[in-house]
Amino acid sequence: MTGLTHLTMAAALDGLAKKEFTAVELTEAHVKAVETIRPLNAFITETPEQALAMAKASDARRAKGEAGPMEGLPIAVKDLFCTKGVPTTAASHILDGFKPEYESTVTSNLWRDGAVMLGKVNLDEFAMGSANITSHHGNVISPWSPGEVGNWSRQIVPGGSSGGSAAAVAARAALGATGTDTGGSIRQPAAFTGIVGIKPTYGRCSRWGVVAFASSLDQAGPMTRTVEDAAIMLRSMCGFDPKDSTSVDMAVPDFRAALTGDIRGLKVGIPKEYRVEGMPAEIAAIWDQGIEWLKQAGAEPVEISLPHTKYALATYYIVAPAEASSNLARYDGLRYGLRVEGASLKDMYENTRGAGFGKEVRRRILIGTYVLSAGYYDAYYNKARQVRTRIKWDFDEAFKTCDVILTPTAPSTAFAIGEKMDDPIQMYLNDVFTVPASLAGLPGMSVPAGVGSDGLPLGLQLLGRPFDEETVLRVGQVIEKAAAVTATPPFMA
Amino acid sequence: MSYIQGETGDWEIVIGLEVHAQVISNAKLFSGAATAFGAEPNSQVSFVDAAFPGMLPVINEHCIEQAVRTGLGLKAQINLHSVFDRKNYFYADLPQGYQISQYLQPIVGKGEIVLDLPDGSSRTVGVTRLHLEQDAGKSLHDQHPAKTYIDLNRSGVALMEIVSEPDMRTAEEAGAYVRKLRSILRYLGTCDGNMEEGSMRCDVNVSVRKPGAPFGTRCEIKNVNSIRFVMQAIEYEARRQIEIIEEGGKIDQETRLWDTTKFVTRSMRSKEEAHDYRYFPDPDLLPLELDADWVEDIKKTLPELPDDKKARFISEYKLSPYDANVLVSEKARADFYEAVAKGRDPKLAANWVTGELFGYLNKAGKEIEESPVSAENLGGLIDLIADNTISGRIAKEVFEAMFETGEKPADIVEKKGLRQVTDTGAIESSIDAVLAANADKVAEFRSGKDKLFGFFVGQVMKATQGKANPALVNEILMAKLKG
Numbered sequence: 001m002t003g004l005t006h007l008t009m010a011a012a013l014d015g016l017a018k019k020e021f022t023a024v025e026l027t028e029a030h031v032k033a034v035e036t037i038r039p040l041n042a043f044i045t046e047t048p049e050q051a052l053a054m055a056k057a058s059d060a061r062r063a064k065g066e067a068g069p070m071e072g073l074p075i076a077v078k079d080l081f082c083t084k085g086v087p088t089t090a091a092s093h094i095l096d097g098f099k100p101e102y103e104s105t106v107t108s109n110l111w112r113d114g115a116v117m118l119g120k121v122n123l124d125e126f127a128m129g130s131a132n133i134t135s136h137h138g139n140v141i142s143p144w145s146p147g148e149v150g151n152w153s154r155q156i157v158p159g160g161s162s163g164g165s166a167a168a169v170a171a172r173a174a175l176g177a178t179g180t181d182t183g184g185s186i187r188q189p190a191a192f193t194g195i196v197g198i199k200p201t202y203g204r205c206s207r208w209g210v211v212a213f214a215s216s217l218d219q220a221g222p223m224t225r226t227v228e229d230a231a232i233m234l235r236s237m238c239g240f241d242p243k244d245s246t247s248v249d250m251a252v253p254d255f256r257a258a259l260t261g262d263i264r265g266l267k268v269g270i271p272k273e274y275r276v277e278g279m280p281a282e283i284a285a286i287w288d289q290g291i292e293w294l295k296q297a298g299a300e301p302v303e304i305s306l307p308h309t310k311y312a313l314a315t316y317y318i319v320a321p322a323e324a325s326s327n328l329a330r331y332d333g334l335r336y337g338l339r340v341e342g343a344s345l346k347d348m349y350e351n352t353r354g355a356g357f358g359k360e361v362r363r364r365i366l367i368g369t370y371v372l373s374a375g376y377y378d379a380y381y382n383k384a385r386q387v388r389t390r391i392k393w394d395f396d397e398a399f400k401t402c403d404v405i406l407t408p409t410a411p412s413t414a415f416a417i418g419e420k421m422d423d424p425i426q427m428y429l430n431d432v433f434t435v436p437a438s439l440a441g442l443p444g445m446s447v448p449a450g451v452g453s454d455g456l457p458l459g460l461q462l463l464g465r466p467f468d469e470e471t472v473l474r475v476g477q478v479i480e481k482a483a484a485v486t487a488t489p490p491f492m493a
Numbered sequence: 494m495s496y497i498q499g500e501t502g503d504w505e506i507v508i509g510l511e512v513h514a515q516v517i518s519n520a521k522l523f524s525g526a527a528t529a530f531g532a533e534p535n536s537q538v539s540f541v542d543a544a545f546p547g548m549l550p551v552i553n554e555h556c557i558e559q560a561v562r563t564g565l566g567l568k569a570q571i572n573l574h575s576v577f578d579r580k581n582y583f584y585a586d587l588p589q590g591y592q593i594s595q596y597l598q599p600i601v602g603k604g605e606i607v608l609d610l611p612d613g614s615s616r617t618v619g620v621t622r623l624h625l626e627q628d629a630g631k632s633l634h635d636q637h638p639a640k641t642y643i644d645l646n647r648s649g650v651a652l653m654e655i656v657s658e659p660d661m662r663t664a665e666e667a668g669a670y671v672r673k674l675r676s677i678l679r680y681l682g683t684c685d686g687n688m689e690e691g692s693m694r695c696d697v698n699v700s701v702r703k704p705g706a707p708f709g710t711r712c713e714i715k716n717v718n719s720i721r722f723v724m725q726a727i728e729y730e731a732r733r734q735i736e737i738i739e740e741g742g743k744i745d746q747e748t749r750l751w752d753t754t755k756f757v758t759r760s761m762r763s764k765e766e767a768h769d770y771r772y773f774p775d776p777d778l779l780p781l782e783l784d785a786d787w788v789e790d791i792k793k794t795l796p797e798l799p800d801d802k803k804a805r806f807i808s809e810y811k812l813s814p815y816d817a818n819v820l821v822s823e824k825a826r827a828d829f830y831e832a833v834a835k836g837r838d839p840k841l842a843a844n845w846v847t848g849e850l851f852g853y854l855n856k857a858g859k860e861i862e863e864s865p866v867s868a869e870n871l872g873g874l875i876d877l878i879a880d881n882t883i884s885g886r887i888a889k890e891v892f893e894a895m896f897e898t899g900e901k902p903a904d905i906v907e908k909k910g911l912r913q914v915t916d917t918g919a920i921e922s923s924i925d926a927v928l929a930a931n932a933d934k935v936a937e938f939r940s941g942k943d944k945l946f947g948f949f950v951g952q953v954m955k956a957t958q959g960k961a962n963p964a965l966v967n968e969i970l971m972a973k974l975k976g
Contacts, residue, residue, distance in 0.1 A: 082547045095546070102540060104547060209547040215776035244549050245778050323776050326579050329590020330544040334643070345585055345641075372581070372771035381773060 023072030033493030071114030094356025104209025121164030132163025143489035159189030184434025191459025202441030206241030258470035264298030269402030325368025522651035523550030544588035569604025599624035619658030810839035832868035
């Protein structure tokens with residue numbers, strides 16, 4: 001039943017409820033799909049036995065009338081979430097052999113609600129990257145790559161850091177996948193692979209059990225093929241967790257119920273500063289198209305100003321590496337993961353961390369250490385914190401005159417491996433539209449809006465007020481429906 | 494002011510102390526793991542303490558309460574807004590690669606500690622701040638010839654770092670400071686003050702200067718773990734610095750260690766080698782916001798602290814400042830004393846507690862909590878003196894037996910037949926016998942050798958095995974000698 005892998009979550013839930021197929025059948029189809037898409041290198045660890053066991057248990061629950069909101073839905077888990085008894089690598093050599101004895105809160109929530117784990121998907125090492133090319137386990141290839149499978153004419157990147165999640169979902173090997181977003185790591189790969197990805201408000205999803213990159217920015221979220229599926233999965237992932245001090249004690253709404261399609265009278269902010277110089281014409285065009293769609297649905301576009309936007313990227317690339325340099329200090333070869341022996345403790349540290357971390361991770365640890373150093377702290381880290389507050393204020397101000405903000409997700413369609421690789425700054429520019437909302441802790445979603453001249457997907461981004469994922473999802477679904485993108489990746493399971 | 498005599502004249506020592514006090518709490522500062530002392534290595538370690546990937550700290554509210562309580566006990570400002578920072582450095586027993594501490598915004602600000610000096614005078618030393626931080630684990634270098642073993646039981650245990658102003662000028666003052674701080678912490682129940690088990694440790698900052706001159710360059714002596722060592726280290730370090738300066742040298746700001754076998758301080762690392770800790774606010778924890786009412790509620794539960802107790806003992810029991818000090822230095826001692834003094838002569842009670850009892854305890858190496866003599870029994874003994882059942886002299890004998898057996902004083906008096914003789918007839922016959930046996934001395938006394946009176950008293954007491962009532966003996970003896 002290969003058709004099963006092309007279902008949406010909502011349709012799969014329907015089929016399961018109507019007994020058209022079982023969770024085991026649905027899972028078997030996906031386990032096979034996971035094997036089929038191996039040329040994409042999307043998975044680091046496949047867990048077929050576990051998936052089938054979970055599916056069996058799911059069918060049993062359903063038979064007893066105890067079906068959860070995601071009962072029987074096979075999903076992939078970004079390999080940044082700790083999963084009990086299953087290797088968790090963060091796509092880094094330094095976590096070699098690490099098998100957690102605990103389960104992250106977000107994945108626990110998903111299993112509680114009935115979801116089935118297909119395996120752990122690839123990512124940029126420690127979620128640091130925008131193209132999924134920094135993984136110790138090799139780069140991920142987008143299913144949108146043209147040419148013969150395994151012999152692509154252009155190897156397109158899936159975006160990053162949640163590149164494995166994006167590729168697996170786009171290639172129909174999973175109904176959805178968990179992602180994490182620190183500066184755009186859910187939204188940008190979603191845009192690059194033509195799927196939906198939402199980063200909820202900072203504090204919605206517990207960070208407990210998620211390998212930390214930049215603690216004040218990291219936030220988990222779902223990556224799915226439709227907005228409705230994102231609403232289903234987000235609801236299961238969210239929730240207050242006393243084990244995470246930054247988790248927010250707020251009721252989780254039924255996000256699916258917010259998808260009314262009615263956005264009449266809603267004010268949609270269009271930030272003038274996002275019309276960056278050199279923006280490709282087709283990006284500007286899809287943005288304008290998005291505005292038009294929302295207008296037609298009864299919303300009112302308003303121009304807004306986010307004056308500190310131009311400092312956002314620089315701010316992000318100080319704050320995130322600073323936190324990362326400290327968060328990654330625990331990988332020292334002493335208690336778990338890789339150890340490369342040395343004559344002294346210092347040698348062992350240097351050997352282990354030198355061998356264990358890839359180039360991009362080392363670069364960010366160095367940047368982070370530098371900006372926190374005595375004599376540079378005020379000029380860099382402290383200044384960045386101040387600017388971050390200003391950026392937050394910009395949004396507070398803007399949301400006085402609008403209800404949601406519409407922007408492009410990324411400044412271009414996906415690029416091919418080898419492009420933008422020489423200059424890290426060029427790579428960092430990918431995050432220019434996603435980073436400000438991360439710094440402000442706001443919910444942001446990327447929705448497929450069309451395809452570019454190169455045949456690759458284009459996404460639009462919606463940003464909302466803190467804890468107003470409902471408006472973001474509602475408006476997102478209006479765009480999704482208006483765009484009605486029919487293009488699919490050339491390579492699907 | 495007491496100065497040290499150098500080759501070039503007087504020198505003044507300037508001392509500041511940073512005391513690390515382990516918070517009394519069943520669980521660690523940011524994890525639920527246990528904190529009991531002496532457990533099997535690595536048996537009290539959570540995934541948070543061992544810094545496993547994805548683990549997050551959660552503030553233990555009890556530890557916050559303990560810090561606030563301590564701040565209030567130090568008459569310090571409680572900061573309703575404080576921030577936890579990360580202090581970054583690599584070491585094998587620091588699993589996270591950083592210590593969660595408080596840097597720019599500690600939970601407690603300025604306070605003070607009144608030192609009670611041996612001469613009965615007192616002196617106030619400023620407390621700069623108190624902040625909360627995690628302890629690191631322990632490196633065991635003596636378990637294997639080439640390897641170091643790590644015990645993470647201590648990793649994450651809550652510490653209060655209490656920083657003094659550079660207000661102390663002698664080793665004795667520094668000793669008095671640590672003693673007083675320890676006493677306050679014990680009264681508050683926020684730290685057990687047990688330096689042998691490492692629940693209290695001192696970093697000692699020492700510099701020297703000519704009287705009236707600006708502060709000199711200081712050296713920090715790390716991790717000194719007894720009051721005696723604190724004082725010895727200061728004496729040594731001051732002498733060392735004076736010698737260097739007098740020989741034309743310069744003091745390098747550095748971190749030193751106290752060598753407990755050679756009794757010297759040794760350089761550990763220079764200023765150039767000092768860590769750049771790259772402090773920044775811990776993004777895993779929100780700023781700590783305290784409610785003013787909550788702090789007020791804690792304030793209401795504070796016990797009477799040593800200074801107040803001392804003042805009360807002086808005014809209520811008319812004790813000398815010295816005795817009051819000795820009694821209030823430990824809450825258990827003060828409580829014991831008050832139980833003994835209740836309804837009795839407070840001065841007499843103080844004499845028995847500070848004299849006999851503390852003397853015996855000291856000799857036996859026992860704490861007041863382990864005293865074989867209960868407060869009730871010591872009070873009973875004093876009652877026996879007051880109602881003339883026994884004399885003060887006999888009471889000391891009874892006390893000795895009480896200390897050995899823990900028995901009631903009345904039982905001992907009964908068993909040993911130590912009841913005082915107040916029967917004038919019996920005393921008279923004893924006196925008559927003594928006078929008859931010493932007719933020559935009687936003659937000498939009568940010819941003006943008054944000093945012999947004591948001799949006769951002694952003889953009579955001897956004859957009665959000390960049981961005769963001394964007042965009656967005096968009275969009858971005098972009458973008979975003069976008669």
